[in-house]
Amino acid sequence: MFWNFTEDQLYTIPSVIIGIIVLLIFLNLIKKKRKRLHEKSEINQSNYSGYDSTSSPLIDAAVPQSLSGKKPSSQESDTPWFQRLRHGLEKTRAQLVQSLDDYFSNTTHLATRDQLLEHLFELLILADVGVSTSEILVQRVKARLTSEDYSNKEKFKAILKDEILLILKTSFENKNGTIETPKYSPHIVLMVGVNGAGKTTTTGKLAFKAYQKEKSVIIGAADTFRAAAVEQLAVWSDRSHAQMIRLKEGSDPASVAYEAARRAQEQHADICLIDTAGRLQTRQDLMQELSKIARVTGKDIEAAPHEVLLVLDATVGQNAVQQAKLFRDVVKVTGIILTKLDGTAKGGVAIPIAFELGLPIRYVGVGESVEDLELFSPEEFVDALFI
Ligand SMILES: Nc1nc2c(ncn2[C@@H]2O[C@H](COP(=O)(O)OP(=O)(O)OP(=O)(O)O)[C@@H](O)[C@H]2O)c(=O)[nH]1
Ligand SMILES: [Mg+2]
Numbered sequence: 001m002f003w004n005f006t007e008d009q010l011y012t013i014p015s016v017i018i019g020i021i022v023l024l025i026f027l028n029l030i031k032k033k034r035k036r037l038h039e040k041s042e043i044n045q046s047n048y049s050g051y052d053s054t055s056s057p058l059i060d061a062a063v064p065q066s067l068s069g070k071k072p073s074s075q076e077s078d079t080p081w082f083q084r085l086r087h088g089l090e091k092t093r094a095q096l097v098q099s100l101d102d103y104f105s106n107t108t109h110l111a112t113r114d115q116l117l118e119h120l121f122e123l124l125i126l127a128d129v130g131v132s133t134s135e136i137l138v139q140r141v142k143a144r145l146t147s148e149d150y151s152n153k154e155k156f157k158a159i160l161k162d163e164i165l166l167i168l169k170t171s172f173e174n175k176n177g178t179i180e181t182p183k184y185s186p187h188i189v190l191m192v193g194v195n196g197a198g199k200t201t202t203t204g205k206l207a208f209k210a211y212q213k214e215k216s217v218i219i220g221a222a223d224t225f226r227a228a229a230v231e232q233l234a235v236w237s238d239r240s241h242a243q244m245i246r247l248k249e250g251s252d253p254a255s256v257a258y259e260a261a262r263r264a265q266e267q268h269a270d271i272c273l274i275d276t277a278g279r280l281q282t283r284q285d286l287m288q289e290l291s292k293i294a295r296v297t298g299k300d301i302e303a304a305p306h307e308v309l310l311v312l313d314a315t316v317g318q319n320a321v322q323q324a325k326l327f328r329d330v331v332k333v334t335g336i337i338l339t340k341l342d343g344t345a346k347g348g349v350a351i352p353i354a355f356e357l358g359l360p361i362r363y364v365g366v367g368e369s370v371e372d373l374e375l376f377s378p379e380e381f382v383d384a385l386f387i
Pocket of ligand 2: 199200201223229276277278
């Protein structure tokens with residue numbers, strides 16, 4: 001009993017109580033610290049996978065790292081280009097990913113797997129992915145879902161993202177190099193496409209990029225129909241310290257292309273970019289003219305043109321796929337430049353371009369300034385679409 005304690009014991013009791021209190025405070029501090037560390041690792045995990053912290057740990061188990069591709073490090077996702085791409089893809093993201101999110105939040109407990117897949121198909125069609133590519137995507141997503149998974153939004157999105165990435169990566173080969181890494185010298189690049197797709201602007205942007213990489217550039221102004229096109233190119237040529245080869249208005253565009261390629265060889269230029277006039281893919285005469293332009297550049301230069309870049313305007317959606325098919329019949333298209341991804345909900349067209357045409361997208365454009373064009377990266381594209 002308390003009153004039976006000796007004087008020594010009476011002094012010990014408060015010390016023990018104080019000791020216990022200190023120990024409890026200490027344990028509590030450790031607990032808080034562990035909690036903070038745990039939260040931090042969850043945040044890192046969600047940054048890494050591109051989902052919010054409520055994402056299921058199942059997703060990472062379900063999606064093998066090798067399939068989900070390179071995740072953007074916080075450094076990469078902070079680059080001005082990534083932000084620009086992400087901003088440019090805003091409408092496409094709203095069309096596809098946010099609509100999917102909304103569907104989950106509205107009908108979580110109601111949707112059956114078939115309804116969900118049906119809805120996904122509709123969203124893909126609306127994002128201009130096209131019927132055949134959308135069907136394949138839906139089938140592939142379905143094959144990877146277990147019956148419980150259809151209510152797991154994050155897992156569903158992770159699988160969809162992964163399948164889109166796989167498609168975009170399939171055609172991603174680069175045999176001839178780009179203007180940043182040319183395999184030939186001079187590296188002859190022909191720019192083709194329908195009217196207004198962005199050929200001249202993109203030619204200018206590429207010339208400027210080449211200049212930034214300390215490459216010497218010759219530009220062939222082979223759009224001899226429109227004086228304005230030549231003037232537009234002249235501005236970019238000045239800016240890029242490039243030499244522009246032009247002949248008088250109405251000249252044979254093949255002559256300009258030949259002359260530009262010849263000069264590039266003679267002057268040991270690194271790159272020769274040839275801008276051509278816009279043409280409707282259904283105009284046989286103009287398409288034959290294009291074939292001739294391509295042919296003459298290879299007259300004296302082995303394997304030229306080394307790149308035929310088809311510039312496609314993303315805002316025309318599925319029509320871009322049809323254009324590509326007809327251009328491919330006439331010239332050996334080696335890659336696609338997808339422009340105007342900004343301001344369109346039809347950015348999903350990148351997927352059938354890779355899937356149906358098997359053509360690599362080399363660059364994407366998200367605006368009118370030089371910083372708005374960049375080499376295409378499938379990983380970056382899906383990250384910008386889904387984050
Ligand atoms: N928003 C946006 N506009 C672009 C992009 N690329 C080009 N443009 C704009 O599209 C318009 C047409 O571009 P041009 O480069 O003249 O197109 P083109 O294919 O050369 O046209 P033609 O020579 O008439 O066949 C211009 O106003 C460009 O500034 C892009 O990525 N985003
Ligand atoms: Mg033009």
